[in-house]
Amino acid sequence: DTEVTQTPKHLVMGMTNKKSLKCEQHMGHRAMYWYKQKAKKPPELMFVYSYEKLSINESVPSRFSPECPNSSLLNLHLHALQPEDSALYLCASSQRNGGSDTQYFGPGTRLTVL
C-alpha cells in the first residue's frame, strides 16, 4: 500500500460540535503530519508526530487536538471551531523525521464550519 488515506472527505460542523479527522498509512512511515490549507495557498504545518510522539506543534489553538494511537494512524480532534477554521486539512507521512524525506500527502478532508 503506497497511499495515505483520510476520512471523511467532507465534513460540515457547527461551532459547538466535536468531530474527528482520521488519517492512515501502511507504508511503514514513522513520521506523520497535519497541515491546514486555504484555497490557492501552500499547506501550513500544524503538527508533526515522530515515532508516535508529538515533535512539532506550530502554536495551533487548543481547539485542535492531535492524537497518534499507533504508527499507522493519526487523528485530529476538533472542538468549538470557528468559521475561519474552514479549510482543507491534509495529512502526510514520511519515512523518518530526522532527515530530509519525501512527504506523501493524503487526499484531505474539506472542512466547513458554520
Added chain:
Amino acid sequence: GENVEQHPSTLSVQEGDSAVIKCTYSDSASNYFPWYKQELGKRPQLIIDIRSNVGEKKDQRIAVTLNKTAKHFSLHITETQPEDSAVYFCAASIRNTGNQFYFGTGTSLTVIP
C-alpha cells in the same frame, strides 16, 4: 527559519511551449527541495525532487535545477500539455530539523490548448 520565495504566481503558456518556475531560499543548511503539483480539489503530489549534492535532475518532460551558491532552484516543464495545468509548490527542508517543509507561495500554471 527558512524563507522560500516562488515566482511567478501565475503563468500561462501555449500547449507545447516550456514553463519555468523559480524558487529562492534563505538558509544555506537546506538540503532537500521537492516540487509538488496540486490539481483543483486534489492532494499535493510529488512530481520531482532534488538534494543538495546534485545540480540537476530530469524525469521525462520535467527537470529541476539547483544552484546552491545563489540559493535558488527551478522547475522546468517542456512540451507542456493541458493536463499540466495546476498549482505548483516548491519547498525546502533544512538538514536535521525534523523534516519540516518550508513551502513557496505557489504558481498557478495554465496551459492553453
